[in-house]
Amino acid sequence: MRRALRLFAGIVLAAAILAVPAAAYLRVQYPGFSRSVLNYARFATLRESRNLWFCLGYWLEFIEKVRLDPANGTYNFNATPTDGLSDYDKGRIEYHRGSFRNALSLFESAIRGQGESEDRLFWLGLTHMRLAENENCLPMLRGDERLNHVPDSMGMCSLPVTAFHQKTESARAATAAFQALLDRYDPANRLYQWLLNFNYMTLGRFPDGVPEKYRIQTPFIDRFYGKGKERAQAEFPDLAFEDQAKQLGVNTFHAGRGVAVEDFDGDGYLDLVVGGSYEPVRFYHNDEGRGFADRTAECGLGGISQVFAIVPVDYDNDGHMDLFIGRPFEHYMLYRNNGNGTFTDVTASSGLLDGWSADRIAATWVPAFADVNNDGKLDLFVAQWGMKIPFSAGILARPREDSRLYIQENGRFVDRTREYGLSDVVADNYFVGAAFGDYDGDGFADLFLASPVRDTSRLLRNVNGKRFEVSDLVRRPAGAFTAAFVDINHDGRLDIFEAGFGDAKSAVEQAVFGEHADSHTGHGAILLQTPEGRFETHEEVFDMAIGTMGASFGDINNDGCYDFYFGKGTPEPWFVLPNLMYLGRSDGTRCKLEFSNVSMLQGLGNIQKGHGIVFFDFNNDGKQDIYSALGGMWPGDAWTAQLFVNRSRSTNTWTKIRLRGRKTNYFGVGATIRVRAENRSGEQIVRYYQMDNKTGFGGAPLLAHIGLMDAVRIKDVEVFWPASGCRATYGAELERLNLLDEAACTQNAETRVEGNPWTR
Numbered sequence: 021m022r023r024a025l026r027l028f029a030g031i032v033l034a035a036a037i038l039a040v041p042a043a044a045y046l047r048v049q050y051p052g053f054s055r056s057v058l059n060y061a062r063f064a065t066l067r068e069s070r071n072l073w074f075c076l077g078y079w080l081e082f083i084e085k086v087r088l089d090p091a092n093g094t095y096n097f098n099a100t101p102t103d104g105l106s107d108y109d110k111g112r113i114e115y116h117r118g119s120f121r122n123a124l125s126l127f128e129s130a131i132r133g134q135g136e137s138e139d140r141l142f143w144l145g146l147t148h149m150r151l152a153e154n155e156n157c158l159p160m161l162r163g164d165e166r167l168n169h170v171p172d173s174m175g176m177c178s179l180p181v182t183a184f185h186q187k188t189e190s191a192r193a194a195t196a197a198f199q200a201l202l203d204r205y206d207p208a209n210r211l212y213q214w215l216l217n218f219n220y221m222t223l224g225r226f227p228d229g230v231p232e233k234y235r236i237q238t239p240f241i242d243r244f245y246g247k248g249k250e251r252a253q254a255e256f257p258d259l260a261f262e263d264q265a266k267q268l269g270v271n272t273f274h275a276g277r278g279v280a281v282e283d284f285d286g287d288g289y290l291d292l293v294v295g296g297s298y299e300p301v302r303f304y305h306n307d308e309g310r311g312f313a314d315r316t317a318e319c320g321l322g323g324i325s326q327v328f329a330i331v332p333v334d335y336d337n338d339g340h341m342d343l344f345i346g347r348p349f350e351h352y353m354l355y356r357n358n359g360n361g362t363f364t365d366v367t368a369s370s371g372l373l374d375g376w377s378a379d380r381i382a383a384t385w386v387p388a389f390a391d392v393n394n395d396g397k398l399d400l401f402v403a404q405w406g407m408k409i410p411f412s413a414g415i416l417a418r419p420r421e422d423s424r425l426y427i428q429e430n431g432r433f434v435d436r437t438r439e440y441g442l443s444d445v446v447a448d449n450y451f452v453g454a455a456f457g458d459y460d461g462d463g464f465a466d467l468f469l470a471s472p473v474r475d476t477s478r479l480l481r482n483v484n485g486k487r488f489e490v491s492d493l494v495r496r497p498a499g500a501f502t503a504a505f506v507d508i509n510h511d512g513r514l515d516i517f518e519a520g521f522g523d524a525k526s527a528v529e530q531a532v533f534g535e536h537a538d539s540h541t542g543h544g545a546i547l548l549q550t551p552e553g554r555f556e557t558h559e560e561v562f563d564m565a566i567g568t569m570g571a572s573f574g575d576i577n578n579d580g581c582y583d584f585y586f587g588k589g590t591p592e593p594w595f596v597l598p599n600l601m602y603l604g605r606s607d608g609t610r611c612k613l614e615f616s617n618v619s620m621l622q623g624l625g626n627i628q629k630g631h632g633i634v635f636f637d638f639n640n641d642g643k644q645d646i647y648s649a650l651g652g653m654w655p656g657d658a659w660t661a662q663l664f665v666n667r668s669r670s671t672n673t674w675t676k677i678r679l680r681g682r683k684t685n686y687f688g689v690g691a692t693i694r695v696r697a698e699n700r701s702g703e704q705i706v707r708y709y710q711m712d713n714k715t716g717f718g719g720a721p722l723l724a725h726i727g728l729m730d731a732v733r734i735k736d737v738e739v740f741w742p743a744s745g746c747r748a749t750y751g752a753e754l755e756r757l758n759l760l761d762e763a764a765c766t767q768n769a770e771t772r773v774e775g776n777p778w779t780r
Contacts, residue, residue, distance in 0.1 A: 052407035052448030059474040063497035068526055068541050075523035079591040082116060082654070084414035094298050094326045095349050095415060096655055106130060108140055115143065115593070118656035120151040138205040142212075145197025146594055149219055150656070152190035153177070156222075158273075158660070176222075179598040179625040180244045184224035195219045202234055210535070211594060214528045218596055218627075240532045240564070244598070244620045252618055256603070259577070260667040261622040261646075268638075269312045271660045274299035276649030278330035279632035279661075280719040282341040285361055288757075290636050290721055292647065293343060295327035298655050301345070309639030320362045324353065330632070331719035333389045335370075335398050335428070337686040341722075344400070346384030349415060351376055352402060371432035380419045386502065386716060390456035390465035390690050392440075393485035394743045397428040398685050401467060403454040406446060422446045423454075423469070425488075441487040445469070445478060456690065457505025457710055458482075459514045459549060463742050465690050468494075470503035472521035477503070479516070479555075494547060494555045498540035501568050504715035506582060507708040508546055508604075509611050512694070514710065516547035516555060519586060522567030524595040527588070530565040531597060542567040544586065548613060561615050562586075566597050570716040574635025574644045577603065578672035578727030580707040581611035585646060587630015587716075591653035598625030599648070609705045609729060626650065628659040632718035637725060638663070642674050642755055644725055649717065673731050673754050677724040679711060682762040684743035687711070687722040692740045695752070697731035705731050728754065741765060 047054045060069050087099040097117045102110050111126030127144040134140075157177040175182035185191050198216035206212060217236045220226040227235050227245075242248045265271035274296030284291045289306035301324040304312035316322050321343075329346040336342065340357035347353070354370050355363040367373055383405035392399040406422035423446040426433035437443055453470030460466065464482040471477050475497045480488040500518040508515045522530075522542025529535045530542060542565040547555040559565075562584075570587035577583070581604030589595050601624040602615035619625040632649035639645070643666040650659040675695065679688025693709040707726050714720035728734070737752045739760055746765035752758040 050408050050410050050448070052450065053409055056407070056450075056473045056476070059476065059497075063474045063540070065536070065539060067529075067536060068539050071523045071525040071529075071541070074525065075590055075592055079653070080409070080412070080416070082112075082591075084412065084416055085113070085116075086415055092325065096298050107133065108143075111147075112143060115147055115150075116654045116656050118654075118658060120147050120154065120656070123147045124151065138201065141197055141201055141205070145194050145201065145215070148190045148194035148197060149215065149596075150593070152185055152187070152194060152219075152222060155187045155190060156185040175623065177626055177628065178623045179221075179627060180249065180620055181221040181224075181226075185222045188223055191219050191222050195223070199231065199234070210529050210533055211525050214532050215594065215596060236532065238532060238534055240534065243617065244625065249620045252616070252621055255616070256618055256621065258669040259603075259618060259621055260669065261624065261664040262667055263623060263662045264665045265661055265663040267311070268663055268665075269314070270294070270304050270647070270663055272296070272299075272302055272649075273658055273660045274651055275653070275655060275658045276651035276661055277631045278327050278345070278717045278719070279634055279647055279649050280330040280332045280343060281634045281636045281647065282332035282719075282721045283723075284332070284341050284357060286340075289640065290638055290723075293321070293330055293332075294632070294649060294661065295324070295330055295345070296649075296651060296658070297326060297328075297348070297653065298658075300325045301327060301330070306638060309641075315361075318361065320364065321355065326350070328384060329386045329717045329719070331387050331389065331713050332721065333398060333689070333713070333719075334686045334722075335389070335400075336431075337397065337681075339686055344387050344389075346382075346387055346402065348383055349381050351382050352384045352387070369432075371434060372426065375435070377419075380421055381415070382421045385452040386454050388454040388456050388467075389713070390467075391685055391743055392425070392427060392456075392465055392482065394464065394745075396681070396683050396685060396743045398689060399428050400426040400433060401454050401456070402426070403451040403469060404446075405450050405452075407448055407450040407473075422448065423451050439487070441489060442480070445480065445488075445490065449473075449476060451476075452501050453503040453519075453715065455504045455516075455715060456712065457514045458690070458692070458742065459505065459516075460553065461513075463745055465742070466491075468503050468505065468516055470500040470518060472499040472501055474499050477518070493553065496545065496547065496557050498543055498545070498559075500545075502571050502716035504573070505710060505712070506573060507710065508548065508582060509613060510580070510706055510708050512708055513549040513551075513553075515549050517571075517573065517584070517715065518545045518547065519568035519571035519716070520544045520565065521590075522565060523590055524567075524592040524597075527566050527595070527597055539565070541565060544568060544571070544584075546613065558613060561613055562600070562602060563617055564600055564619075566600060567595070569629060570631035570633050570649070570718060572633040572635060572714045572716055572718050572720065574646070574714075574720075575604075575674075575725065575727040576635070576644050576646070576666055577668060577670045578643070578674045579604070579606050579611075579729050580705065580727040581606050583635075584615065585624070585633050585635075585648070587633055587648060587650075589629030589631075589652055593652070593654070593657070595629065595652075596627050598627055599630045600625070606729070609699070609703050622664070624664070626662065628652075629657060631716070633716060634714070634718040634720050635725075636721055636723075637676075638665075641666075643668060643670070647718070672727055672729050674725065674727050675734060675752055675754055676757040677709075677726065677737065677752065678722075678757060678759050679724075679739065680759060680761040680763075681741065681743070683746075684741040684762055688739070688741065688762070689722060690742050693724055693726070694738045695726055695728065696735040696737075697728045697754075698733055698735060699730045700732050704735075705729055723757075 108130035114123035629652035
C-alpha cells in the first residue's frame with residue numbers, strides 16, 4: 021500500500037514538474053491560446069468550460085479533416101482520405117459531406133459489427149433527424165412542384181412546428197435513438213432530452229406523445245407553444261411576414277455565410293450579393309421589386325467561392341458601390357464597380373495583397389470600413405482569426421494572419437496596424453466582429469472588436485486619427501461573435517450591441533431549461549452609454565441566451581426603435597434551436613431599453629443556423645424586409661436562404677436618406693444623422709442614425725431607413741459630416757428618399773464644430 025502511495029505521489033510530482041516547462045513553452049509559442057485558457061479559468065464556470073471544450077474539440081477534429089478539392093477549388097470533405105477508417109469514422113465523414121443515407125448505412129454497420137455505444141447511437145439519431153429535415157422541408161423550399169399539397173414550409177422548419185413531416189420514418193427513428201440514449205446512457209442529458217422533444221414536434225406528437233419523464237414543460241416551451249405565444253399574438257396582431265425567397269428567385273441552397281445589399285447599378289432598387297462556405301458567390305439583380313435575376317456571369321463575379329462576409333462599399337469615392345469579400349482559407353478580395361453593371365478584381369492593385377504569402381490563410385471574418393484619419397478616404401479593418409493552436413494539423417497547421425488595419429494612401433491600402441498602435445491588441449488573437457463608431461463625440465471613428473474568447477473583446481479609442489488606445493470603459497468577460505455601434509435610446513450617444521457566443525449544450529441548458537442563469541454563455545447584450553460616457557452592460561434585455569453566429573438590426577414596424585434578428589449556431593450539427601427576433605419597445609415617442617421576443621410568430625424562429633442577415637426594403641414599399649442566409653459550418657449544413665417579405669399592417673411613417681459627401685467619403689460612412697419630426701399632437705419625435713454597414717456576415721446598404729411612428733411632418737434633419745467637421749440642417753420629406761449633400765455646409769463658424777455635437 022505504501023509503495024503504491026509513493027508511486028502515485030511520484031507520478032503526481034513528475035507531472036507537476038513537467039507541467040511547469042510545458043506551460044512556459046505554451047505561453048511563449050502560443051500566447052493567444054494560453055491567454056484563452058486562463059480567461060476561461062477566470063471567467064467561466066466549470067460546466068461552461070466543459071461544454072465549450074466539447075464543442076471546440078469536435079470542431080478541431082473536423083476542420084483538420086477538410087482538404088482542397090481540385091474539382092471546385094474549395095476546402096471540403098470530398099478529398100478527405102477514408103482508407104483504413106472504421107465504418108463509424110467513415111459515417112461521420114459522410115455526414116459532414118451531406119450524404120446522410122450513406123452515413124446511416126455506415127453507422128448501422130458499425131453498430132452491427134462493433135456493438136452499440138453512446139457515440140454511435142448519438143450520430144445515428146442525429147443523421148436520422150437531419151435526413152428527416154431534408155426529406156420534408158427542403159423539397160418545398162427548393163421548388164419541388166410535386167409537393168404543392170404540403171403545408172407551408174415556414175411552419176415545418178421553425179418553432180413552433182405547425183406543419184408536420186409527411187415522410188415520418190426518419191423522424192421516428194430519430195426519436196427512438198434519442199430516447200435510447202436517455203434510457204441506456206445518460207438520463208440527465210439535457211441535449212438528448214431536447215432533441216427527443218424536438219423530433220416529436222416534427223411528427224405532430226408534442227407534447228402528449230413524449231414519454232412523461234422526458235417531456236419538457238418550461239417557460240421556453242410556453243413561449244413557443246403555450247400562453248407566451250398567445251400573448252405575443254395578441255400584442256402584435258399586425259405583424260405579418262412571408263418567406264418569398266423561392267418566389268422571388270433568391271432561395272439559394274448553400275452553407276450560407278455572407279450577404280451584401282446595395283443598389284449596385286443605380287436604378288433605385290436594392291440588389292443582393294450572396295455567398296456560402298462551399299459555393300460560388302451569386303449576384304441577384306433586383307427587377308424593380310418584382311423579383312431577382314441571377315446576373316453573376318454577366319457582372320464578372322463568377323468563380324468566387326468559399327466566402328464569409330461580404331460588404332458593399334464605395335472605397336474609391338466614384339459613386340459606384342464596390343464589394344469587399346472575406347474568405348476563411350484564402351486572402352480577401354476587393355472588386356471595383358465599373359459603373360456599367362460589371363466588377364473588376366482590384367485586390368492586388370489596391371495594395372491588399374502586398375506582402376501576401378500563398379502558404380498563409382487570412383481567416384477573415386468581418387471587415388469594417390471607416391475614415392480613420394478624416395482625410396475623406398475610407399480605411400479598412402479586417403477582423404481575423406490570428407490565434408495559433410498547438411498540435412494542430414491539416415488546414416490549421418498553415419500560418420494565419422492577425423487582424424489588420426489598412427489606411428488608404430494615394431489610392432492604395434497600406435497596412436498601418438503597427439503605426440496605429442494595434443499590433444499588441446491583435447497579435448495572436450481571435451477576432452470575429454469589428455465595428456467603427458465615434459462613441460466619444462470627438463469627430464474620429466473609434467473601433468470595437470468582438471471575440472468569442474472570454475475577456476478578449478476590446479473598445480479602442482481613436483486619438484486624433486493617428487493611433488488607437490485601449491479604453492477601460494468596456495470590460496465584459498463574456499464572448500461575442502458580432503458587434504455594432506448603435507444609438508439604442510436615441511439620446512445622441514452611441515451604444516454597443518454584442519451578439520453572444522455559446523455552445524449547443526450550454527444554450528440548451530440555459531434557453532430551453534432555464535438552468536445556470538448565472539452563466540454568460542450565449543448572452544447577447546446592449547452596452548448602454550451613460551451621460552458620463554461609461555458603458556453599462558444589459559444582458560437582461562434579450563431573454564434567451566442562445567449562441568449567435570450572425571445578427572443584425574433594423575426597424576420592421578417603422579417606430580424608430582431598433583429591432584434585432586439573431587441567427588444562432590456553432591459548428592456543432594446538434595445545435596438545433598430557433599433564430600430569435602426581438603422588437604424594440606417604445607414609451608410614448610421615445611425608445612426604451614426593452615425588447616419583445618416575437619420569434620414564435622410568422623416563422624421567424626427557423627431552426628437552421630443563421631449567418632448573413634440584412635434588413636432592407638427590397639420593393640420600396642416603405643417597410644423593411646429581412647434577408648437571412650441559412651446554413652452552417654459544413655457542406656451537410658446547407659440550407660436555403662430566406663427573404664421575409666414584410667406584409668405588416670403598420671400605419672407608422674418613415675423617411676429614407678442617402679448622403680452625398682464632398683470632403684467626407686462619397687456615401688457619408690461615419691456621418692451621424694438626427695431627424696426631428698412631429699405628430700398631430702405636436703409631440704416631438706427624435707431619431708438618430710449612424711451611416712454604416714451594420715454588423716456580422718451581412719453588409720447592409722448605406723441608406724438610412726428611419727421610422728418616425730405617427731409623425732405628420734419632419735421639422736428638420738441635421739447631419740454631422742466628420743471629415744469636414746461640419747454640421748448642416750436640411751429639409752426632408754416623409755415617405756420618400758431624400759438626398760442630402762455635404763455641399764450645403766458653408767464652412768463658417770456656425771456650421772463647423774469640434775466633434776459630434778450631439779454626444780458632447
